[in-house]
Amino acid sequence: MDQVTQHNTQQAQRKAAMAVLAHAEAGEIAARLRDLTLPAHQDLRTPENGLVMLRGRVGGDGAPFNLGEATVSRAAVRLASGEVGFGYTLGRDGEKARLIALCDALVQSRDFGGLVERSVIAPLRERLMVKREQAAAETAATKVDFYTMVRGEG
Amino acid sequence: MYVAVKGGERAIENAHRLLANARRGDQSVPEVTLDQISEQLGLAVDRVMSEGSLYDRELAALAIKQARGDLIEAIFLVRAFRATLPRFGASEPVDTGAMRVQRRVSSTFKDIPGGQILGPTFDYTHRLLDPSLAEGFVPETPATAEASTAPTPRVTDILGRDGLIESSPEAEDGASVGDLTREPLNFPADRDLRLQNLARGDEGFLLAMGYSTQRGYGRNHPFAGEIRFGEVEVEFSAEDAGFAVPLGAIELTECQMVNQFKGSATEAPCFTRGYGLAFGQSERKTMSMALVDRALRARELGEEALAPAQDEEFVMSHSDNVQATGFVEHLKLPHYVDFQSELGLLRKLRQEFADANAPDAMKEAAE
Numbered sequence: 001m002d003q004v005t006q007h008n009t010q011q012a013q014r015k016a017a018m019a020v021l022a023h024a025e026a027g028e029i030a031a032r033l034r035d036l037t038l039p040a041h042q043d044l045r046t047p048e049n050g051l052v053m054l055r056g057r058v059g060g061d062g063a064p065f066n067l068g069e070a071t072v073s074r075a076a077v078r079l080a081s082g083e084v085g086f087g088y089t090l091g092r093d094g095e096k097a098r099l100i101a102l103c104d105a106l107v108q109s110r111d112f113g114g115l116v117e118r119s120v121i122a123p124l125r126e127r128l129m130v131k132r133e134q135a136a137a138e139t140a141a142t143k144v145d146f147y148t149m150v151r152g153e154g
Numbered sequence: 155m156y157v158a159v160k161g162g163e164r165a166i167e168n169a170h171r172l173l174a175n176a177r178r179g180d181q182s183v184p185e186v187t188l189d190q191i192s193e194q195l196g197l198a199v200d201r202v203m204s205e206g207s208l209y210d211r212e213l214a215a216l217a218i219k220q221a222r223g224d225l226i227e228a229i230f231l232v233r234a235f236r237a238t239l240p241r242f243g244a245s246e247p248v249d250t251g252a253m254r255v256q257r258r259v260s261s262t263f264k265d266i267p268g269g270q271i272l273g274p275t276f277d278y279t280h281r282l283l284d285p286s287l288a289e290g291f292v293p294e295t296p297a298t299a300e301a302s303t304a305p306t307p308r309v310t311d312i313l314g315r316d317g318l319i320e321s322s323p324e325a326e327d328g329a330s331v332g333d334l335t336r337e338p339l340n341f342p343a344d345r346d347l348r349l350q351n352l353a354r355g356d357e358g359f360l361l362a363m364g365y366s367t368q369r370g371y372g373r374n375h376p377f378a379g380e381i382r383f384g385e386v387e388v389e390f391s392a393e394d395a396g397f398a399v400p401l402g403a404i405e406l407t408e409c410q411m412v413n414q415f416k417g418s419a420t421e422a423p424c425f426t427r428g429y430g431l432a433f434g435q436s437e438r439k440t441m442s443m444a445l446v447d448r449a450l451r452a453r454e455l456g457e458e459a460l461a462p463a464q465d466e467e468f469v470m471s472h473s474d475n476v477q478a479t480g481f482v483e484h485l486k487l488p489h490y491v492d493f494q495s496e497l498g499l500l501r502k503l504r505q506e507f508a509d510a511n512a513p514d515a516m517k518e519a520a521e
Contacts, residue, residue: 011397015397015398018400019400022401022402023402049239052244053243053245053333054244054404055331056349056406057247058323058346058349058429059310060308060408060410061311062324063325063329063345064247065331066244066334067432068204068208068209068353068433069236070209070210070388071209072390088390088400088401089401089402090209090388090402090404091212091402135254135256137298137301138297139256139257139273140271140300140302141297142272142274142297143269144269144270146265146270
């Protein structure tokens with residue numbers, strides 16, 4: 001694998017992990033991490049709350065426009081081995097942002113990447129999928145089945 | 155002119171203490187929690203997020219509690235709060251086509267790919283008060299069915315494939331996205347600013363404006379091409395991370411209104427569009443928004459703009475309920491000096507009137 005491909009693969013992995021973590025509660029992530037022996041790490045940026053302007057598109061697919069803001073919390077964590085992780089999440093839960101940053105740093109680590117994927121990300125992804133499938137099944141039950149009334153002969 | 159009034163401090167302090175008690179109500183009744191507001195008054199929370207222009211369910215619930223259920227007061231509180239936080243930047247535009255749909259209906263096509271999905275709706279309820287809800291109601295478990303993995307394309311995309319509807323305007327290269335929270339509003343305003351204004355605009359105002367177009371004040375023959383509600387993922391291009399990071403999901407309602415044709419000597423006639431988008435489940439809001447968005451395009455589409463809903467300065471200057479309530483409610487504040495001068499002027503005018511209308515005899519006598 002050349003360097004660019006490797007970089008892109010790792011970025012895709014990090015993004016996929018973040019997409020799961022952003023949907024989990026801070027407590028769920030913390031509980032999963034508690035069972036692991038983690039490497040030394042420190043806050044590179046202590047959690048900070050702020051706003052992100054959410055954008056839509058005219059007609060759903062046209063030019064962007066500003067819809068309204070959302071609260072966002074962010075943090076950054078560095079492992080003793082040098083990997084820097086970033087955590088971003090909707091809401092104002094700084095601890096959750098810090099835990100996401102820690103996971104993002106671990107995902108990039110040669111020694112811990114596999115472990116954090118197996119022990120933290122995968123089970124949380126599983127839970128998220130179950131929740132989504134349940135919601136989709138409940139939604140599907142409200143889908144209209146049209147039928148045509150056939151008039152009798154005559 | 156306003157005068158600083160002194161001497162009211164104690165009265166004000168005591169009034170706020172009384173307010174705190176009135177807000178709490180009878181203390182033998184359990185206090186309402188933010189979770190209860192968020193879970194059981196969810197549509198009020200959605201409205202406060204939309205018009206407060208801040209997506210944060212917990213803060214909106216707190217605002218509703220603090221405002222004693224006065225939603226415009228709650229919206230005011232949320233707007234004031236957002237001024238206390240720094241802005242990290244803007245999200246990538248959300249993709250409503252990839253929405254995890256919880257409801258999706260079209261009044262233009264019965265058989266749309268992905269189907270008509272009713273979701274949690276008041277439609278088709280009989281609007282009869284339900285006494286069983288008064289206490290201890292436990293709803294039945296929702297029914298389930300096998301979920302389809304078929305995509306749910308936007309109805310406008312389907313019409314667009316045959317060229318039957320105008321396409322959405324593309325962003326011009328290098329054009330920045332207008333932001334009315336950062337720059338003062340100037341007219342004429344572009345569609346990005348108009349949509350931002352409508353998205354945070356008062357639902358009641360937009361409803362009345364949209365309704366006026368249906369009643370003939372700027373008629374544009376609308377069909378609800380599609381209304382969809384569900385979750386979309388949000389991504390933010392984080393400079394430090396160096397790529398677009400997922401932030402989680404938000405709930406949105408989108409309305410695609412399909413309207414009467416336009417065409418010209420060089421362009422084949424096609425349907426035109428109005429667009430509505432809002433936080434949470436806000437169908438009335440997005441439908442009204444889409445009607446008004448279409449009405450405000452009168453100039454662009456070469457229509458005569460005679461109705462209030464087609465007048466962008468009128469609509470955009472009066473849609474914001476925080477601004478509106480500020481100006482209306484400021485009339486409560488002391489205007490004592492103002493009023494004294496009006497009173498003086500009125501007395502003078504009345505004296506002049508009395509003098510001018512005095513019987514001639516008296517005038518002559520006076521002379």
